[in-house]
Amino acid sequence: MKAIMELKNVKTYFRVSKGLFRSLIIKALDGVSLTVNLGETISIVGESGCGKTTLGRTSLKLERPESGQIIFDGQEITKMKDTRTFRRKAQMIFQDPFTSLNPNMTIRQIIEEPMLIHNISKKEREERIKKALADVRLLPPEEFLPKYPHMLSGGQRQRVGIARSLVLDPIFIVADEPVSMIDASSRAEILSLIREIQKKYSVGVLYITHDIATAKYFSDRIAVMYAGKIVEHGETQLVLKNPLHPYTMALMDAVPDPDPQNRFKFRKVVPGEPPSPISPPPGCRFHPRCPHVAETCKTNEPELRNISGREVACHFAEIFVK
Amino acid sequence: MLEITNLKLYYRTQRGIVKAVDNVSFQLNKGETLGIVGESGCGKSSTAIAIMRLLPMNIDCYTGNVLFDGKNLMELSDEEFRTQIRWRRISMVFQGAMNSLNPVLKVGYQVAEPLILHLEEDKKDALNKVKDFFKLVGLPSDFVDRYPHELSGGMKQRVILAMALILNPDLVILDEPTSALDVSIQAQIMNLLKRLKEEMKISYIFITHDVALASDLCDRIGVMYAGQLIEIGPSERVLQNPLHPYTQKLISSVPLLRGNRMPGYIPGAPPDLVETFKGCRFFQRCSYGKDECEEQEPPFIEVEKGHNVKCWLYSDQK
Secondary structure (H helix, E strand, O other), X not given: OOEEEEEEEEEEEEEEEEOOOEEEEEEEEEEEEEEEEOOOEEEEEOOOOOOHHHHHHHHOOOOOOOEEEEEEOOEEOOOOOOOHHHHHHEEEXXXXXXXXXXXXXXXXXXXXXXXXXXXXXXXHHHHHHHHXXXXXXXXXXXXXXXXXXXXXXXXXXXXXHHHHHHOOOOOEEEEEOOOOOOOHHHHHHHHHHHHHHHHHOOOEEEXXXXXXXXXXXXXXXXXXXXXXXXXXXXXXXXHHHOOOOHHHHHHHHHOOOOOHHHHHXXXXXXXXXXXXXXXXXXXXXXXXXXXXXXXXXHHOOOOOEEEOOEXXXXXXXXXXXX | OEEEEEXXXXXXXXXXXXXXXXXXXXXXXXXXXXXEEOOOOOOHHHHHHHHHOOOOOOEEEEEEEEEEOOEEXXXXXXXXXXXXXXXXXXXXEOOOHHHHOOOOOOHHHHHHHHHHHHOXXXXXXXXXXXXXXXXXXXOXXXXXXXXXXXXXXXHHHHHHHHHHHOOOXXXXXXXXXXXXXXXXXXXXXXXXXHHHXXXXXXXXXXEEOOHHHHHOOOOEEEEEXXXXXXXXXXXXXXXXXXXXXXXXXXXXXXXXXXXXXXXXXXXXXXXXXXXXXXOOOOHHHOOOOOHHHHHOOOOEEEEXXXXXXXXXHHHHHO
């Protein structure tokens, strides 16, 4: 497998000013390493504020990292100035299909625009538009091309967003919560479509989501993030079958499956809320909420270690191996 | 306790008349939780505001019967409804309500306000009562002196819940009470709702787009599609033996974390509620569509006791 996107110990900080001389540092990404290979989908799962969106944006050079390396297709791009090829080969699918499409442009204009920027000939543009619409199954193309976004349903709009990301033949796509604004009954359709395209064109996809259940069905590998760090990372089936980090377990316990018996029992929950990324707790960042906390967790920060086929950052991960 | 018959709520818009709630009937027993599930625009929130009579200006039609403890609420004047029913007997937690707390007032006062205004209680007594309710919803009682910005999302949602409970209502309508929260906080709030249900014997109407979440709280589940209630029954029946083709597909579109079944989807989109409908509103997307489905509106058939479905497939079981 060929690595298409490699992040090496990437840190992305934001500064918020507090008065004239003081500023606070928000450590949105605090030392993350991750590799996305061609032809696979990696899901990044976590709650709001854990840094999953910053991870996606940093990998696309939409945020400048404080330190660390971003390697795209074998070439380091962290400080590269000429990003023309990179911008063509790395694309994004946005969360909100209602605000990420210009309401004054027709579907044709929306899909054509990236190709105009990258000087693609008229004849080729026409071919690529047709192909992209066929890939996202907006058929027949003639019916959709003259329409405006408001004439389409949420699911159709998101498919336009996907078509737009496809016309430049990308090899790496970041999909940031692509279905969170879409009705439950259409979610699987959009996710299956992204999965299909990923396989067909052998693209590397970073699927960012808060929904661990969709990650289960639509990704090859999963990385669980908490407070700016990856706490567990490995093959999706393996991790979800036997999670080794208490946070992964908590995340799974919190999600119900439809079962009428649910209402007769209380759900297993961890107390408290995720920490502020300005001053994360010392030691393991999950320790104030962890049901298995021990003394060492309060002072020693656990590193990612290889345990039973995946990486996990917990001092006691071994005891959870089934 | 609550019996709703032929409730209609139409809005006037530039595009025409939107039939947001179109002939919805259901009942709710005391101490019971009814879930109303459906996708965006199916009329589930409109049903809630129709019960609470919190209507916007552009109402075209607001009819039907809402019997609450034997009294027809539709016959009350707005003033009677405001002083006798709203918040005292029926209260509501709105979607995203935690963002509508007044930023310049202490949260304790905001929760106490109905006590001071509705019951004309002394401010100090009212605040003491609020402290009790804060403990009930799992907040430290000294939080009454905090401002909204000093609280996290989950804490604000608990404040909102205390606000809905403060006048000891019989019925609380919860409109997507956890949709703005993270999953771990959502689970905490759902546990709290369960505990309150047991301790205080409250009835809930729980409105959500998430079938799995509905199963976490509801004794009965009603499914709405395009402004209509298309199926209602005990949770066991609706979740495990769904009858309406829409319900079947909706449930199979839920990705299971513990099971292993590729989630499905429903092609197409719900109809525009401005249209006039002749037959079944799900006909275009249904894989069982028959001639009569296109021509005639299906009746609401009781297929088994307490389990009704609005679908022609079951017409011979009447």
